[in-house]
Amino acid sequence: MTQLKIEQLSYQVDQQVILTDINLTVETGSYLTITGPSGSGKSTLLRLIADLLPPTKGTIVLNDRPVTQFSPNQYRQKVSYCFQQATLFGETVGDNLRFPYEIRHIPVDMVAIEKALAAVGLIHMPLTKKITTLSGGEKQRIALIRNVLFPPEILLLDEITTGLDAANKAIVLAYVRHLNEDWGITMIAVTHDPEELQQKGRQVQIVAGELVNQDEFSR
Ligand SMILES: Nc1ncnc2c1ncn2[C@@H]1O[C@H](COP(=O)(O)OP(=O)(O)O)[C@@H](O)[C@H]1O
Ligand SMILES: [Mg+2]
16 A cells, blocks of 8 residues: 655755655555755755755655644654754653653653663663763664654654664664564665665665666565
8 A cells, every 4th residue: 555655856955956746655564765966955855844844846645634734743753853963852761651641641651662662672771871882783673762752653764774883783683673564664774784675574765865876676
């Protein structure tokens, strides 16, 4: 089933054309990998899909409904964006992991938080730990968990394994795969990483703001 349909999507800032006429269809539960040279417009495409930027032209339709018909909150709960540089806020790990409950005004589910921490190899991570003392790999994993404590329909991953060592990368990729296969979250992942490119699913390439080389293959 088609979950996301992008038609003639373009983005321009002043006179600079960043993306031109992108057409892309994403099936429910699929795993799409987007690759391409630095500066080609990949992050811009994810930001457009996340509704963090308004397109200059074109449409994005989620479950047969144009993005413009969702409230920002409603849409953000369905389509969640993990940034290239994991952004944590507040002072502690707990501030970040309690946040998804707080904004929904529901009690914090400590069991779900402990389970999620364990799933990404952070079983002994104290919630009182200061975020300034975390490694890059720990930050990335905590940001990822924060995004999926309430599972979105689509997770947008922007070079989330960049800068991680081999062990952390393996944990993160296995977790992402689990979210896709066992929870049915649709993945749209931007990456340069050779191991991440070995993930299953379809791959497309963006070069100079245009979508090229759409190959369908499965692993
Ligand atoms: N808000 C903006 N204003 C001006 N230029 C931008 C803006 N956002 C992105 N760009 C430019 O658009 C191009 C694509 O950027 P980006 O989407 O970050 O590429 P990628 O993620 O593929 O490396 C780059 O040339 C970048 O400098
Ligand atoms: Mg980028």
